[in-house]
Amino acid sequence: MTPSRDEKKKITRQTILEAARACFEAEGYEATSVRDIASAAEVSAGSVIHHFGSKRELLYATLFEDLETTMREALSLCTSPPLGAQLDAMTRHIFSYYLRRPRLSRVLLKESLFAEEPWASRFREQTARLHGAVEALAGDAMRRGELSPVVDARMLAMAYVSFYYFALLAWAQGGHEDPARLVSVQMAQHLRGLSSARTTGG
């Protein structure tokens, strides 16, 4: 019953991943050295790099799946209209993931926003899915008559994502305690409409 090389590889990978997650959560990303992770996983530092390419990619590996799960949950949330409430629920669900790990989220945000391929694509895809979900909800709202039929759902979704990242960055910089509320307030302002043209014009 000698374990095959593939099995051993997978076990080693998993061991390193768990050791890394533990070290990162306990000490933070920067304070954790590759050698720390290696000795916690009882392998050499070279082996850690061999399996994951770099320390940064190890960070991605530890956090991406969790974020993916959270995102999927958020997108499958079935909140009842109006649109504002639906978006709020989504925002809150996703942000709760970040708020639970302030230190790691900060570095994840920093590194994921400026990742190289193939991670850049993966993170971009997550954002694209969020964008798509908001667009779909906006479409529903238009069909309900809650939004004017001339609204561009794609633009609305882009505005949401802008507010989303702004709030996330403001929070990561220590500026806001409740980023979800910030998104909510900004989105409400956006939906309310600002131009006086509608009140004075035809």
Add this chain to the structure above:
Amino acid sequence: MTPSRDEKKKITRQTILEAARACFEAEGYEATSVRDIASAAEVSAGSVIHHFGSKRELLYATLFEDLETTMREALSLCTSPPLGAQLDAMTRHIFSYYLRRPRLSRVLLKESLFAEEPWASRFREQTARLHGAVEALAGDAMRRGELSPVVDARMLAMAYVSFYYFALLAWAQGGHEDPARLVSVQMAQHLRGLSSARTTGG
């Protein structure tokens, strides 16, 4: 005529700064080592760190002033109404600074968004000044009757800044050629107003 210690210090600092700027522009931030800068400035690596604290702070020092100048220029731009045109002019002026140095801007954006003190405050202050300028322009627009008097100028400014950073990040990730246009389009949508309440209600 032995130069005083203060003078010598200033000269050394300036020499290092110029060497660093040259290296960063030529090779990029990550590809430039502290030792490269040191030998270009004909000092030791330790001296470079002694003067600037860290390689990252040297990056801030090389780029912050330029950005500061650009920002000040943008804020003192006197474009004629409507508000949208005024904001577009500002956006374009600032973004032209980034677009001129794509590689360095990318790393500056990354590092400045997540800087530690005292740089964090400085960059936050720049954003705050941008925010303030937009708020003032929005106030003018309200007094002109261009915007509804119920509009919250601070919220409008926050929306602008959100679009601003979203476009900048999208550009830095290689997604958009013309981030200024992206801001313009999003801001136009925001000003136009989205809710059908205004057409059906009141």
Add this chain to the structure above:
DNA sequence: GAATTTTGTTGAACGTGTTTAATGTTTTTG
């Protein structure tokens, strides 16, 4: 003006992430 303190400068050294050459074992090939 001598003694003392301050401080700009340096080269060596530290810990870092990553690379590399060598090794032993598993898998594949013939």
Add this chain to the structure above:
DNA sequence: CAAAAACATTAAACACGTTCAACAAAATTC
């Protein structure tokens, strides 16, 4: 089953940013 290829693993080495002890020279003190 033997020969060959593939590959996970490691220790040593590398370049990196940064720290440090030592030094020399300028500034300060008395």
